[in-house]
Amino acid sequence: MKILTRMGDSSNVELTRDELRKDLEEGSEAAAKKAKIPILTENELDYLVDMFAAPTRIWGVQRGNEVVMTKDGCVNALNSSRMSSGVVAPVNREVGVRLFESMLGFDSMEVAHNDYSVKPQRFLKALEQLHMELLQETTIFPLFYGFMPNLGLYYRPDGSFENPSDLLPFGKIDEARRTQEEALEACQKDCILMSDCMLEMGADGIDYDTVASTGDAEFLAVLRTTEHVAGETGLPVEIGMSSEMVLGFHGELEYDGVRLAGLWPHQQLELCEKAGTAIFGPVVNTNTKKTVPWNLARALTFVKACTEIAKIPIHPNVGMGVGGIPMFETPAVDVVTRCSAAMIEIGKADGL
């Protein structure tokens, strides 16, 4: 009998029970080999086989195993465009945040601007502060202020610093490194500015999202910012990553004596903990040419390596194109609910 599931691009695919198990094993082995971490156990694979083989549309955690949700991207899913799976609802973020609290029953929420990068958000500092301040008076659940450090915006043509991607093809490695070092200082300054100003607005925490999207220099800027924010203001920090491995665009940058390039999620976690992070969000990207079982097993293997050593809560990213979820703007509930539940039952996540 064939089992109906999906590919990483969300299209349907049918697998035999043997093919399903093979995909799960190979997905787990792919992560284990890369990051030198343990593969999923036979019992864990049995759970996943049964879960995918179940004909039900919806899957869920066992009662009592529910976890806490943190959220990136503010209410972009309500009032933004397709890029954020947004439905362009005529709803401002004050209304949207209230809806996430009351109608959707979210456990926490984030205030952020639609653009979501720190560089443009800093120009709107006063407005951002006001919305945090007002929402803190009308909501009950914890409210983070969030943004992406997005170091890429600091390089030409968007920013003033030379673009390392323009320099590297000409073999200008030293120049490419230097421009990243200068840009990360500017990015760090903005991240600190936009974090510190939320303390007196009553923010419950700061969420740095899509961290290290521009590689090791961006990761360093965020770790240093976290050290400052958690240490100086006492505001809890959540760090959500952008991919499973930190890209080494610079290659030589270190934090606390550890080279940042090439770090896998469990290694990223250790540095985030040292910097003072309260919640860590590992990211494992989806391979659209592989099945969801393959992608989920791979993601779970990375996440389990984090939750086994973590001293802080782990909230893996399980959104569009990450955490086993297909890379598609309207992911189907049959796979989303399975990835969601498996992250907790097998990945032992503290939240999502």
Add this chain to the structure above:
Amino acid sequence: MHMAHLLASSMGGIRAAGDLVARMQLKKMRITEAKRYVADKLHVTPLDLSDPTLMRGLREELDIGTITGVPGVAKGIAAKVRIAELLDIEINSVEQFKKKTGLHK
């Protein structure tokens, strides 16, 4: 996407006690420890914290904010003042509110 996660694995925010457990995670408590802490403060079990039936009544009784609109029940910052006392934690917005209103001890 959000609805799917909420159905599959969420504590349900102020429908139950997800917001309270989230507050303890901000203090770096992992999920089991955070649930145990909140459950002890509320004199319920960790399982109860995700139960909207039990928590709906308990939240009103404790006056810490309810999911549905009930006249007279604490809302927004007023509910958070009570949550801070109940969980024995400092909530930043409550502290800022006390400073602004001169209620800071």
